[in-house]
Amino acid sequence: MTVSRAPAEPGVRQFEADIERIDGREVVLGETYFYAESGGQPADRGTLAGIVVDDVIERDGEVVHILAEEPDGLDAGGTVAGVIDDHFRTYCMRAHTASHVLYGAARRVCDGLGYAGFDISSEKVRVDLTADEPLDDGDLIELERLANRAVWDSLPVRWETMSASEARSVEGIAFNDRTEEGAMAEGERATGEGATDGGVRVVTVEGWDVAACGGTHVENTAEIGPIETLDRSNPGKGVTRVEFAVGPTAIDRNAAVHLAALNAAKAVDSDIDGLVGSIDRLREENARLETELQEATAARLESRLGGFEPIDIDGARVAVGTVDEADPNDLREPAEAVVGNGGDATPDAVVAVGPGPAPFVVVAVDRESETETDAGALVDDITDEFGGGGGGGPTFAQGGGLDADPNEIIGWLREQK
Numbered sequence: 304m305t306v307s308r309a310p311a312e313p314g315v316r317q318f319e320a321d322i323e324r325i326d327g328r329e330v331v332l333g334e335t336y337f338y339a340e341s342g343g344q345p346a347d348r349g350t351l352a353g354i355v356v357d358d359v360i361e362r363d364g365e366v367v368h369i370l371a372e373e374p375d376g377l378d379a380g381g382t383v384a385g386v387i388d389d390h391f392r393t394y395c396m397r398a399h400t401a402s403h404v405l406y407g408a409a410r411r412v413c414d415g416l417g418y419a420g421f422d423i424s425s426e427k428v429r430v431d432l433t434a435d436e437p438l439d440d441g442d443l444i445e446l447e448r449l450a451n452r453a454v455w456d457s458l459p460v461r462w463e464t465m466s467a468s469e470a471r472s473v474e475g476i477a478f479n480d481r482t483e484e485g486a487m488a489e490g491e492r493a494t495g496e497g498a499t500d501g502g503v504r505v506v507t508v509e510g511w512d513v514a515a516c517g518g519t520h521v522e523n524t525a526e527i528g529p530i531e532t533l534d535r536s537n538p539g540k541g542v543t544r545v546e547f548a549v550g551p552t553a554i555d556r557n558a559a560v561h562l563a564a565l566n567a568a569k570a571v572d573s574d575i576d577g578l579v580g581s582i583d584r585l586r587e588e589n590a591r592l593e594t595e596l597q598e599a600t601a602a603r604l605e606s607r608l609g610g611f612e613p614i615d616i617d618g619a620r621v622a623v624g625t626v627d628e629a630d631p632n633d634l635r636e637p638a639e640a641v642v643g644n645g646g647d648a649t650p651d652a653v654v655a656v657g658p659g660p661a662p663f664v665v666v667a668v669d670r671e672s673e674t675e676t677d678a679g680a681l682v683d684d685i686t687d688e689f690g691g692g693g694g695g696g697p698t699f700a701q702g703g704g705l706d707a708d709p710n711e712i713i714g715w716l717r718e719q720k
Contacts, residue, residue, distance in 0.1 A: 305323070305331055305332065305333070305334065305335065305364070305365040305367075306335070306366075307334070307335050307336070307337065307338065307339060307366045308334060308335070308336050309336050309337060309338035309347065309519055310338070310462070310504060310517055310518060310519055310520075311462075313392070313396055313519035313521075315336045315387070316386065316389050316392065317384070317385065317387070318335075318384075318385050319382050319383065319384050319385070320333055320334055320335055320385060321333040321334075321380070321381075321382055322377060322378065322379050322380065322381050322382065322383055323379060325374065325377060325379055327373055328357075328369055328370045328371070328372065328373050328374075329367050329368070329369055330351060330368045330370060330374065330377070331365050331367055331368070332366070332368070332383070332385075335366050335385065336385060337349065337356065337359045337366065337368060337387060338395070338518075338519055339359040339360055339361045339367075340358070340359065341361060341517060342421075342516070342517055342518060343420060343421040343423060343518075344395055344518045344519070345395065345424075346358055346359035346360065347359055347387050347388065347391065347392055347395075348387075348388035348391045348392075349385065349386050349387040350385070350386045351368055351370060351374070351383050351385050352377055352383050352384060353384075354370045354371060354372060354374055355370065356368050356369070356370060357369045357370060357371050392519065394425075394549075394550060395423055396519045396520055396521045397521055397526060397527045397528060397549050397550060398423045398428045399423065399516075399518040399519060399520055400460055400508070400520045400524065400526075401450070401527045401530050401547070401549045402421045402423075402428055403460075403508050403512045403514055403516070404454065404508060404511065404512065404524055404527065404530070405430055405446060405450045405530065405545065406430060406432070406477060406512055407449075407450075407453060407508060407511040407512030408445075408446045408447075408453065409430075409432055409434075409446060410475070410512065411449055412442050412445050412446060412449070413434035413438065413442070414434065414435045415433070415434055415435035416432060416433070416434050417432065417433035417434070418430075418431075418432065418433070418477045418514070419431035419432060419433050419539075419542050426548065426552055427533055427546050427547065427548050428546070428547055428548070428549065429544055429545065429546045429547075430544070430545050430547075431542050431544050431545075432542070432543050432544075432545065433541050433542055434541075437537060437543050438535055438545070440535075443532050443545065446532060446545065447530060447531065447532040447547070450530045450547075451529065451530055453508070453511050453524050454524045454525060454528070454529070455525075456524065457523055457524060457525040458509050458523065458524040459509045459522070459523055460506065460507070460520050460521060460522055460523060460524065461506075461507050461509070462504055462505065462507070462516075463505055463507075464502040464503065464504050464505070465502065465503055465505060466502060466503065467502075467503050469503075470503035470505050470515055473505060473513055474513075476505065476513050476514060476515060477512070477513070477514035477515065478514070478515045503515050504516060504517050506518075508524060511524075527549060528549060528550055528553065528554075529549070529550075529553045529554060530547055530549055530553060531547060531548045531549075531552075531554075531556045531557050532545065533546040533547055533548055533556065564578060568581070571585060600633060601633070601636055601637050604629060604633060604634060604637035605637035605640050605641060607624075607626055607637075608622065608624070608626070608634075608641045608653050608655055609622075610624070611624035611653065611654075611655075612624065613650050616652075616676070616716070616719050617674070617675070617676070617719075618674055618675075619651040619652055619672065619674035619675075619676040620650045620652075621651060621652045621653070621654060621676070621716075622650040622652070622653045622654070623653075623654045623655075623656075623716045624654075624655060624656075624713065625655070625656050625657070625658065625709040625710065625713060626655050626656070626657050627657075627658060629655075629657055631657060631663045631665050631701050631703065634655055634665045634701075635665070635667070635699060638653045638655060638665055638666075638699075639667050639698075641667070642667050642668060642669040642672075643669060643671075649669065650669070651672040651676055652666060652667065652668040652669065652672070652674075652676050652678070653665075653666070653667045654666050654681065654716060656705075656709040656712045656713055657709065658709050661691065661703060661704040661705065661706075662703075662705040662708070662709050662712065663691075663693075663701065663702065663704075663705065664685050664693070664701065664702050664703075664705065664712065665699075665700075665701045666678040666681050666695070666699070666701070667698065667699050668697060668698045668699070669698075678695055678696065678698055678699050679694060679695045679697060681700070682694065682695060682701065682702045685702060685705070685712065685715075685716075686702045686705070688715060689705040689706055689707040689711075689712060689715075690704065690705060690706040690707075691703055691704030691705040691706065
């Protein structure tokens with residue numbers, strides 16, 4: 304069985320080890336400080352005998368180093384020098400501990416909290432949480448605030464191995480057999496020196512979080528640096544996915560957000576502290592102007608429809624005409640107002656035809672009309688003649704996709720006298 308000492312001694316970057324087996328590009332050592340991909344943490348990068356390590360995996364109780372090329376001059380029984388990529392290992396340590404810190408923050412924000420996994424990529428980290436209620440944007444910001452406070456407080460981080468029963472008895476431990484296979488591994492491979500078979504590696508952020516975990520970690524939360532939440536989503540029922548960044552990505556993201564806030568504040572003639580209030584006032588003003596615009600548009604359209612020349616169709620007084628720069632959905636209320644105003648000159652129905660690559664028609668009929676005019680039937684007659692489709696009830700209907708010029712349609716209606 305191969306031993307990986309990476310979780311127990313994550314600070315080691317160079318080592319020598321005996322070669323147990325070589326099979327093409329695959330090398331198995333007696334022990335290694337390379338971390339094999341597991342539980343959401345990617346494999347370490349680095350070199351063996353100066354050859355780039357493409358991947359590190361666990362297979363049948365062995366840690367297998369997959370090299371970029373077959374090694375020359377290396378044989379089983381000899382020794383080899385390993386060098387672990389310091390930058391990537393440090394990033395993974397910070398990112399993995401940051402996920403524990405974020406989970407500790409979620410303990411303080413969420414009810415019914417559960418852990419559903421995590422993943423480290425080169426640009427961001429994700430943590431999947433289950434909770435009684437989905438997290439909203441306010442929760443996301445609170446997670447970020449609490450996590451960064453834990454970083455600022457320089458909390459010690461420690462790891463130890465205990466039996467499964469002992470681990471499960473630890474108060475508040477995050478323990479997931481499916482997602483923490485690294486923590487449940489046998490021997491020292493993931494649990495550290497002195498572990499017994501079947502032991503569980505437990506990582507504790509003092510006063511903040513405790514979890515079964517087989518990954519590499521920093522020794523103090525201050526080593527993590529800034530944590531910047533990026534997004535939240537719901538990849539499955541009852542699961543909230545939180546994505547965040549650490550290190551340079553977090554710094555760059557924070558700077559970008561700060562710049563965007565400054566630009567937004569400048570655009571509304573405010574400062575950052577007054578930005579929310581200024582935006583709220585602009586929204587209120589926009590809503591007021593939108594209402595006024597809708598009212599003005601409705602009045603304009605009503606005036607336009609009221610000026611249509613009426614014709615007689617099957618004994619009904621029907622006002623027909625064309626409208627420009629109007630949406631069919633904007634015409635309902637004005638059309639119904641025209642046929643429902645109750646005056647002596649009030650038409651029994653209004654037919655408005657709009658322009659465009661596929662002209663539309665809107666028909667409104669006075670509810671109190673004593674004629675048998677039916678809006679839906681009239682739209683059907685027009686679409687039967689000019690194509691397109693539509694529908695509606697006796698008092699209002701509309702159609703679209705007509706294959707004719709609006710004036711041609713009006714001319715056809717006038718011929719129906």
